Amino acid sequence: MDGVHSGFDDDRARSARRAYEWQSTSGARAGGSSGFGGYQSFEDIFGDIFGGAAGAEPQQRPRRGADMESELEIGLLDAMRGTSTQVAVDRPEICDPCDGSGADLSASTPCSECDGSGSVRVAQGPVTFNRSCLKCGGLGRTGTTPCRACGGAGRVASRERLSVKIPPGVDNGSRVRVAGKGGAGVGGGTAGDLFIVIRVRPHGLIERSGDNLYMDLPITVGEAIRGGAVEVPTVDGMTVRVQIPEQSQSGKRLRVKGRGAPQLRGKDRGDLYLRLVVHVPHSDSPAALDASRVLDDAYGASPRAGLRL
Ligand SMILES: [Zn+2]
């Protein structure tokens, strides 16, 4: 099924977490007044995601973008039936005004060390090679101030609305993969993936454990005594006919095979467990009271005869 991530990958989880931290950090910085000093630590944190200090390496190898995570809360019935929904994600994108360098180049002068080229020629014996200029960090300019659009980060969060298909059977913590919607790749690399982490809201009537579902089934006093077939709604929006055995006590459990949660990977379903709850009628009619006395006479012994401590 499209969009379902199988298995768990530690590295991916770590990088996704980093990407998430990036989002929250950048959010916190947006309104802040942190100076250029924050720029270095930003590089330290995100250098491995975005391929090193921005601007310092003019020729970057293609690198895949970071995987990202986003939480989505859905109802239990949607989790059982599958659903399509919209999620808003903040994806890091290269800042346009500074082209990812994080520096405001308009407030600068050409670097005297490298004459503005960003790199210097170094001779080592008979060999000469280019290396990034240490004075300007490869920017080619000195006296730079942080870019006002991104605060020096070189990246801005760009909000995007995505339509996401949630497959039937997802549970708390399920990860639904949206290919190519993670962080942008660097140097022509492909984008990372977005993982939607599912949170399922508790349901008032149904509980889930693994692939099995649990629900109370109210029955009448007569149904408890005589038994009979009753209609029971199921999470797929259908009903199932369930046979109540005669002489059913309150609390008795019935198993309805194959009416539990659909398996996320596989075609089977779990089972539905019903707990019978005998419902006493809200009636003080003389007929009901008479019937209850007749019923009481039908007990051979007190139902509490065995209740000795
Ligand atoms: Zn320089």
Ligand SMILES: [Zn+2]
């Ligand atoms: Zn910028």
